[in-house]
Amino acid sequence: MRIAVIEDEPRLADNIAAALREGSGYAVDVARDGAEGLYLAQTNSYDAVVLDLMLPKLSGREVLRKMRAGGAKTPVLILTARDEKELIVGLLNDGADDYLTKPFDLRELRARLQSLIRRSQGHAVAKLAIGDLEMDTARAIVRRGGVTLTLVPMEYRLLEYLMHRPGKVISKTKLLEHLYDFHWEKFSNVIEVYIAGLRKKIDAGSSVKLIHTVRGHGYCVREEEPE
Amino acid sequence: MIQISIRRRLLVGVAVVQIIAATLSTVLVVRHERRQSYMVLDASLSEHAALLKSAIEPPDESNSGLSLHRELLILQRGERYVLRDANGRVVAASSNWMGDVPLPDAPRSFIDLRIEDRPYRALVLHDMALLNVEPDEVKNLPRLTLIYAVRTRGAEEHIKHVALIAAATCVGLLLASLLATSWVVSVGLQPIVQIVERATRIDASNWEQEDRVEGAEAKELAPISAALTHMVGRLRASFERERRFAADAAHEMKTAVAIVKSTLQLTLDREREAAEYRQGMERALDDTERLQRLVGDMLHLAKIEGLSNDVASSDGLDAEVVSVAEEVVRRLAPLLTARQIRVIVQQQGEAATARMAPEELRVVLTNLLENAIYASGDGVGDGASEIRVTAATEGKECVISVADTGCGISAEALPHVFERFFRGDPSRSRESGGNGLGLSIVMAMVERAGASITVSSEPGVGSVFVVRLPIVQQRPVDMLPG
Incomplete structure (x- = not known):
């Protein structure tokens, strides 16, 4: 998952970014003002945006409106010091998906972001399942046939992204885009490495293969073989 | 009354x-x-x-x-x-x-x-x-x-008869005319009653709607209604200012608290090495100090703005500008050394003594110097940054100027530099610890002392802040004979 954090307070932005990277295993880009934030949101494909309201150059609300006017469906979580009902209602009507008032709890921020991302993929609960492969995104646990698997963070993030989109073929570029911060070009061969790792841990002892490679297109998680 | x-x-x-x-x-x-x-x-x-x-x-x-x-x-x-x-x-x-x-x-x-x-x-x-x-x-x-x-x-x-009739007629007319007068007065006072009613309807919650206090159709009451409308307008503006300040202050405080909280949460998020915990604690302490400075500055500003001018003049001692400036520079020496900024304090003409309490002048000069230091950037290595503090006496005024060779202020930002929580370059000044209140405090103090402050700046060349304080007049003692 790749998240944009648009927050002008450097210390707060750094803390949020660190919490999302360390705790949720997300890739995080940080923008320090509204204009930069809007540029990021318009040029990259994010799984969610964390947006502060009081921003220099372009207010958070303007960023939100311009994003929505451009047709972006990315979930947006607003950070605000104010919690007047009119403001909140206005923001939600402008296309915000959720909000948190400062000072907020980092765990709550992570939980809300996770819920927003899950919802945006059409899932209602934190538990994802394909065949006998289960993933609890809230506790970061993966099981196959009741046996808990031990994944490295990058494998987990890769699997999470694929399991959020069951049956869909995801390109390598898209995976790189969503799993890494800037300058992901230099990691261009890592996806194959992690896919191989996942195959070994998930499909090795099983007759039903779940992780598939669609040559020339990308990767996909599903029970039956793709045509 | x-x-x-x-x-x-x-x-x-x-x-x-x-x-x-x-x-x-x-x-x-x-x-x-x-x-x-x-x-x-x-x-x-x-x-x-x-x-x-x-x-x-x-x-x-x-x-x-x-x-x-x-x-x-x-x-x-x-x-x-x-x-x-x-x-x-x-x-x-x-x-x-x-x-x-x-x-x-x-x-x-x-x-x-x-x-x-x-x-x-x-x-x-x-x-x-x-x-x-x-x-x-x-x-x-x-x-x-x-x-x-x-x-x-x-x-x-x-x-006697005629006199009685005349007197009775007069008393009757008197009573009738008093009744008529009372009625006429009631009718005449009606526009005032209307003004009062309209003015009564105005309160903090609805004065956006009550734009004008109209004095009905009475020409004589036009000045009253104009004065009321004007007063409501000014009150509204000052309320609006206060409301914005309160909103800004709340935003700043909550953000500062959010930083402290997030730093602590991040530190406690998972098991860490002792050195990492130490680092987290130091960061939290740093954030708390920023919060403390913000609270202190806000209270300071509120205190200055709450004081009347009378108080200012009663506790006003006279400040020897150059000696105060040198003291401030001594206090800021570690910061100046770390950033390799040279400060020159100059006296032009005879010693200038300003009509301002030394403690207040110290705050004014400290904030102006800190602002100049932030404007100069970290400047480590080039050694070219310089801040020049000049004191001179011009007529009945003492003119203090603080000039830096820093980044300067853009023309759009220049009119707003004294506004509360205004930051010329947000990310830079936040990182350097500025909270956007330093120059507001300077402005409030200078205004309270009956002085003025102006700023001129050229982006990339530097900024000059000029404070004009009234100088100390001849002491009454000197004028006493013998």
Whole structure:
């Protein structure tokens, strides 16, 4: 998952970014003002945006409106010091998906972001399942046939992204885009490495293969073989 | 404060005027009536006297005396007369005539008498000529004096009656006019009542809607309604300012708290090495210090803005500008050294002493210098950054200028640099610890001291802040003789 954090307070932005990277295993880009934030949101494909309201150059609300006017469906979580009902209602009507008032709890921020991302993929609960492969995104646990698997963070993030989109073929570029911060070009061969790792841990002892490679297109998680 | 009632004042005023007018007119009416009545009375006296005269039989050859045809006289009640000859001897008199009265010398006159303690009006005729007698027809014709008196009671009663009617009419009119005045005043005060009603409707919650306090249609009340509208406008503006400040302050505080909280949470998020915990704690302490500075600056600003000018002048000692500036530079020395910024403090002309408490001047100069340091960037390595503090006396002013060779302020930002929580370059000043209140504090202090501050800047070249403080006048002690 790749998240944009648009927050002008450097210390707060750094803390949020660190919490999302360390705790949720997300890739995080940080923008320090509204204009930069809007540029990021318009040029990259994010799984969610964390947006502060009081921003220099372009207010958070303007960023939100311009994003929505451009047709972006990315979930947006607003950070605000104010919690007047009119403001909140206005923001939600402008296309915000959720909000948190400062000072907020980092765990709550992570939980809300996770819920927003899950919802945006059409899932209602934190538990994802394909065949006998289960993933609890809230506790970061993966099981196959009741046996808990031990994944490295990058494998987990890769699997999470694929399991959020069951049956869909995801390109390598898209995976790189969503799993890494800037300058992901230099990691261009890592996806194959992690896919191989996942195959070994998930499909090795099983007759039903779940992780598939669609040559020339990308990767996909599903029970039956793709045509 | 004693409240006055416009209505009561008007009513009392009208009543006093009316009472005076009523009294005057009653007096005039009574006097006029009295004159009229007495003219009538006198005319009737003359007639009676003529009648009496006609009843006198002049003496002829047969008898030498006068005789009176009493049967021709019909005396009314309260009428009396007497005829005397030149020697004062009574020739003839009414039966009820009594006593003697002092007489005027004029040949014909009307006098007021009291007979038997009752008021009378009398006609006195001396040397009365007799009717039907040619003067030379009868020799040694006796010279007669006639006094004819009539009681004035009837006339006086008439006058009293008229006076009563006049007074009653006046009292009636007075009451009627007071009622009318009261009504007119009520109607006249209606526009004021309307203004009051509209002004009453205005409160903090709805004054966005009540844009104007209109004084109905009364021309005279236009200044009042204009003043009220103006006042509401100014109050609204200042409320709006306060509200924005409160919102900004809340945002800054909550953000500062959010930083502390997030730093601590991040540190506790997972098991870490001792060194990592230490690092987290240090970061949290750093964040807490920023929060502390923000709270301190906000309270400081609120305190300065809450104080009146009187307080400022009463605790105002005089500050030796250059020595205060040197002290501030000494305090900031570690920061200046770390950033390799050179500070030059200069005195132009004689020593400038500003009319400002040294503690306040210290804060002003500290904030201006800190601002200049932040503007100069970290500047490590180039050593070219320089801040120049100059103090000079110009006329009755002490001019302090703080010039830096930093990044400068853009033309769009320049008018806002003294606004609370304004930051020229947000990310840079946040990182350097500025909270956007330093220059607001400077502005508030300078204004309170009756001084002024201006700023000029060129992006990339540097900024100059100029404070103009009143200088200390000659001390009164110096002017005392001996």
